[in-house]
Amino acid sequence: MTSLPEQAIYDTRTELHAAQKPLILAIAGNPNAGKTSLFNALTGLRQKVANYPGVTVERKEGLWSLGRDLPAARVIDLPGLYSLQATSVDEQIARDVLLGQNRNTPRPDVVLVAIDATNLVRNLYLLTELMETGCRLVVALTMFDLANRGKLKIDVDTLSEGLGVPVIPVVARQPDSIDRLREAVLRVAAENSGGEFDGATAFQVGTKSRRDLAFTQRVVSLGSVGKGNERWKTSLTERYRWIENIVNASVQMAPYTKQRSTTERIDSVITHKVAGPAILTLIMMFVFQTIFSWASVPMNLIDKFFAFLADATRGHLPQGMLTDLIASGIIPGVGGVLMFLPQIVLLFLFITILEDSGYMARAAFLMDRVMRVAGLHGKAFVPLLSSFACAVPGIMATRTIENPKDRLTTIMIAPFMSCSARLPIYTLMIAAFFSGQRVMGFISLGTLIILLMYMLGVAIAVIVGWILKHTFFKGPSTPFVMELPPYRVPQLGNVFHSLLSRVGIFLQRAGTVILAISILLWALIAFPRFGGPATAQQRTFQVENSYAGRLGRVIEPVIQPLGFDWKIGIGLISSFAARETVISTLSIVYNVSEDTDGGSNSLIDGIRHAKRSDGSPVWTPLVALSLMVFFVLACQCMSTVAVVRRETNSWRWPLFMICYMLVLAYVSSLATFQGGRLLGFS
Amino acid sequence: MTLDTTPFGVRARVVSVAGDGSTALRLMQMGVVPGAEVSVVKSAPLGDPIQVRVRDYDLALRRTEAQTITVAFDKE
Numbered sequence: 001m002t003s004l005p006e007q008a009i010y011d012t013r014t015e016l017h018a019a020q021k022p023l024i025l026a027i028a029g030n031p032n033a034g035k036t037s038l039f040n041a042l043t044g045l046r047q048k049v050a051n052y053p054g055v056t057v058e059r060k061e062g063l064w065s066l067g068r069d070l071p072a073a074r075v076i077d078l079p080g081l082y083s084l085q086a087t088s089v090d091e092q093i094a095r096d097v098l099l100g101q102n103r104n105t106p107r108p109d110v111v112l113v114a115i116d117a118t119n120l121v122r123n124l125y126l127l128t129e130l131m132e133t134g135c136r137l138v139v140a141l142t143m144f145d146l147a148n149r150g151k152l153k154i155d156v157d158t159l160s161e162g163l164g165v166p167v168i169p170v171v172a173r174q175p176d177s178i179d180r181l182r183e184a185v186l187r188v189a190a191e192n193s194g195g196e197f198d199g200a201t202a203f204q205v206g207t208k209s210r211r212d213l214a215f216t217q218r219v220v221s222l223g224s225v226g227k228g229n230e231r232w233k234t235s236l237t238e239r240y241r242w243i244e245n246i247v248n249a250s251v252q253m254a255p256y257t258k259q260r261s262t263t264e265r266i267d268s269v270i271t272h273k274v275a276g277p278a279i280l281t282l283i284m285m286f287v288f289q290t291i292f293s294w295a296s297v298p299m300n301l302i303d304k305f306f307a308f309l310a311d312a313t314r315g316h317l318p319q320g321m322l323t324d325l326i327a328s329g330i331i332p333g334v335g336g337v338l339m340f341l342p343q344i345v346l347l348f349l350f351i352t353i354l355e356d357s358g359y360m361a362r363a364a365f366l367m368d369r370v371m372r373v374a375g376l377h378g379k380a381f382v383p384l385l386s387s388f389a390c391a392v393p394g395i396m397a398t399r400t401i402e403n404p405k406d407r408l409t410t411i412m413i414a415p416f417m418s419c420s421a422r423l424p425i426y427t428l429m430i431a432a433f434f435s436g437q438r439v440m441g442f443i444s445l446g447t448l449i450i451l452l453m454y455m456l457g458v459a460i461a462v463i464v465g466w467i468l469k470h471t472f473f474k475g476p477s478t479p480f481v482m483e484l485p486p487y488r489v490p491q492l493g494n495v496f497h498s499l500l501s502r503v504g505i506f507l508q509r510a511g512t513v514i515l516a517i518s519i520l521l522w523a524l525i526a527f528p529r530f531g532g533p534a535t536a537q538q539r540t541f542q543v544e545n546s547y548a549g550r551l552g553r554v555i556e557p558v559i560q561p562l563g564f565d566w567k568i569g570i571g572l573i574s575s576f577a578a579r580e581t582v583i584s585t586l587s588i589v590y591n592v593s594e595d596t597d598g599g600s601n602s603l604i605d606g607i608r609h610a611k612r613s614d615g616s617p618v619w620t621p622l623v624a625l626s627l628m629v630f631f632v633l634a635c636q637c638m639s640t641v642a643v644v645r646r647e648t649n650s651w652r653w654p655l656f657m658i659c660y661m662l663v664l665a666y667v668s669s670l671a672t673f674q675g676g677r678l679l680g681f682s
Numbered sequence: 683m684t685l686d687t688t689p690f691g692v693r694a695r696v697v698s699v700a701g702d703g704s705t706a707l708r709l710m711q712m713g714v715v716p717g718a719e720v721s722v723v724k725s726a727p728l729g730d731p732i733q734v735r736v737r738d739y740d741l742a743l744r745r746t747e748a749q750t751i752t753v754a755f756d757k758e
Contacts, residue, residue: 083711119738122713230702237715244717273727365742369728378731479705479747480731481712484740 008190009183015190016070023066023073023189024106026097027140028130029114030123031080032358032485034142038114038170039077040497041178047497060501066182073185075112076105082122084129090402099133110185111135117147117154117169118486120251124243127163136191137165138184144169150261153252162246263358263486270362280366283359284385287350298342306335321526329522334515338507343420345503347386347393352498354382356490361482368480374462375469377401378480380410384461387417388454392643396502399647409468411644412657415635416461418454421579425631426450428583429624432607449628457632460664512642521577524548543585548573562630562666563623563673565612572630579636622681626673634665683755685722685734686748693721694753701750713737714751722748 016023029035039047043062063072078097079090093102100107113130115123130137139160147154160167166184170177269275310327317323354360360382368378376384379401387394391414398414401407418426430446437445524547530538543549544567552569559569567586575582586607610618635641635658644654688694696718699706713736714720723733723740731744 082708085707085711121737122739125711125713233699233706233710233715236710237717240713240715240718267733271724271726271733277727361742365726365731365733368742368744369726369730479708480742480744481705481708481747482742483712484733484742486739 005183005187009186012186012190013067013070016066020071022063022071023110023185024076024108025064025073025110025112025185026076026078026108027112027114028078028094028098028126029080029142030082030116030119030126032483033080033114033116033119033123035077035080035114036494036498037491038112038140038142039075040493041170042075042181047501064182066186076108081126083126084133090399098130098135109136110189111137112181112185113137113139113165114142115139115167117141117143118150118152120154120247121240121243124163124247125239127165128239128243131163131165136188138181138188139163139165139167140181141167141169145171151253155250155252159246159250162249261486266487267362267484270359271365276362276366280363283354287347287385287389290346290350294342294346302335302338302341306331306338309335324526325519325522328526329519330515341503341507343390344393345499347389348499348502349495351382351386351393351397352495352502353490356488356495356498358485358487361484364482365484375466376410377403377406379482380406383410384414384417387414387419390419390421391415391417391637391640393502395640395643395647405469408648408653409465411647411653412468413461413465415637415640415657415661416457416464416633418457418632419637421637422453422631424580424583426453426628428607429628432619433621433624449625453628453632456629456668460633460668464660464664521548521574524551525574543570561674562669563620563626565618567610567618568627575631575636576634577636577638579631582631620681622673622676625676626669629672630665630669632665633661633668635661683753684749685720685743685751685753686732686745688722688753690722690724693719693756695756696720697752697754699751705747706750709743709747709751712741714741719756720751720753 027035027039039060039062042064047060047062060077062075062077064075065072076097078094081091081094083091084095084098096102097105098108098111111130113127115127127137127139141154141156144154154169156167156169166188168177168181168184170181270279310331313327313331314323317326351360354363363382364378366378367381371378371380380398383394383397383401385394386397394414394417395411398407398410401410426449430449434446434449525543527547528545530542530545548570549566551573552566555569555573556564556566559565559572564572571582571585574585607619608617612618641654641658644657645651648654683694685694696714696716698716699709699714719737721735723735725732729745731742732748734741734743734748
């Protein structure tokens with residue numbers, strides 16, 4: 001490199017300005033190294049989140065201003081990785097992008113490597129690999145202020161010289177560190193790269209320090225792993241020696257003290273043998289309580305809003321098919337999705353805070369042994385727990401599970417965690433048939449039954465998970481090896497950004513599928529058309545004789561052994577879109593006025609008094625139980641199907657899930673009803 | 683002595699990592715290489731996994747994985 005730094009910067013600027021082609025930057029680094037904070041600091045709100053095609057990892061891209069008259073640089077925030085020798089989906093993606101092997105993302109011009117100053121040696125390992133790929137590199141030294149506070153004195157110049165790469169300490173709230181980063185990027189962009197990455201040949205390394213490297217292992221060819229000889233271990237160890245020499249020369253540590261760090265002190269409680277699980281339980285209970293009760297207020301508001309909107313639509317638009325489609329199909333359909341929004345926002349908020357603070361890793365640590373009984377990974381704990389509120393964000397949270405097989409298993413069993421949508425059905429059945437009775441004098445029968453339903457879901461989940469792990473998803477078990485990052489105060493800006501992108505994706509994707517199926521369902525109930533005055537009786541007649549109604553009668557023989565009649569059948573059909581619709585469908589079918597506020601009461605009466613043609617009651621406590629068991633196990637949620645499709649990127653798994661859950665639900669319901677009859681209940 | 687039987691709080695150095703598969707690779711990528719300073723901090727409530735300090739950070743490992751790491755004690 002012969003030109004002066006200023007010259008290089010000038011050259012780059014000129015070239016960029018002339019070409020008007022944006023510079024492409026990628027931020028790479030270990031998980032927890034502060035990549036996302038850096039990304040947010042550079043791009044602010046100019047971010048957009050997309051999906052890596054073929055896989056489900058979010059790709060975050062944003063724009064970073066390089067100066068006036070210059071096109072803004074495209075900055076890609078890569079998933080965290082410890083090494084280019086990838087072991088998880090996340091890491092493979094990052095690696096492909098860095099090597100220019102990702103079809104949809106061009107090879108980055110410059111790679112910003114986020115290196116955590118409080119954890120230098122391990123973070124630098126990735127850098128040694130990157131140095132061999134020919135990428136142009138700039139090290140952004142993050143957590144620099146933290147390191148200083150911890151009495152770590154880092155001589156940045158010595159470090160930079162030793163590595164042969166510019167090192168810029170970055171403190172997010174100091175704009176001049178960002179300016180210096182910008183200058184380094186522009187300077188480096190003018191350099192010739194080390195060459196195109198070519199797996200077959202070794203590299204010419206350009207700077208003096210790089211030539212000092214004792215190793216010439218090509219990145220891809222640590223491939224002697226698993227081949228019987230252990231040469232790769234030697235070269236891996238050599239890299240660390242090289243790193244240690246440089247770090248020892250550049251860093252002065254305070255003498256070792258017995259004083260415990262804040263993280264250690266917090267952990268003495270959080271991962272304490274007794275206090276640990278207790279605190280975990282408390283935190284989970286708090287999260288649940290919040291989601292169930294706090295979310296219910298906005299949920300009801302949204303619900304009422306959409307009901308109002310539907311009425312307003314009917315009132316203001318001319319009578320006809322289209323109006324009906326909008327008012328009875330689209331608005332309730334979309335409203336059904338949006339109703340979940342408060343829950344999802346709250347859930348994601350907690351998950352993000354727990355993740356960013358570092359607590360999530362402790363939860364996985366505490367729960368791993370227990371989860372392993374079910375063949376699951378410790379990291380599956382939080383997603384599964386979240387699924388008790390709603391499986392949609394729970395399934396999205398499985399991204400932290402690196403092993404695709406473990407992740408798929410978790411996704412497949414998440415819907416068994418009785419979600420909040422099942423609660424209205426449970427409540428209705430209890431109110432109609434099990435109210436007022438007590439067991440052992442003080443526990444209400446109703447509560448007991450609900451508890452039983454939850455436990456049934458968990459039990460089946462564990463069994464199914466175990467089976468899956470030993471059949472379809474059998475495979476070498478992935479190492480549990482997991483970092484326990486230091487506790488950090490989550491930064492509000494980051495949390496906000498995270499929330500925005502996750503919620504946006506949920507709305508966008510789940511909403512399109514839901515919308516489509518809502519329209520379908522509406523059509524099934526609306527056709528064939530029967531004219532007549534718009535009375536409650538007419539509505540009921542319409543439902544009973546529509547395609548949906550006919551379908552109900554057709555499946556009646558199939559569901560009779562479960563104790564259900566064709567009206568319940570219609571309810572079941574509609575519930576596959578979203579569980580709660582069963583209540584509205586049953587209301588219509590049992591000829592209950594929709595706008596009665598105590599609608600449930602009349603529905604309860606309708607249920608209690610429904611009679612078959614021979615005079616015997618349709619609904620009995622046993623039938624109610626059978627229905628509840630069905631709802632525990634069946635997959636009745638389009639949002640879940642949509643999100644599984646998205647997270648597994650194929651229709652195979654959602655279809656498989658719908659089928660096997662249906663079979664399970666049917667068999668269990670059958671066993672419940674017939675078994676109950678055998679025991680003498682009716 | 684392997685890491686799964688190392689007493690808590692004692693500082694040690696890694697001698698070798700056994701195995702030739704993804705576990706060994708992952709461990710070594712994360713810095714568990716011959717010469718690295720390690721110490722076992724604690725174990726989870728049911729005894730497994732264990733928390734190990736590796737140089738400047740903390741790692742959680744299952745006992746079966748810790749068993750592959752041979753260590754020697756620092757002579758102070």
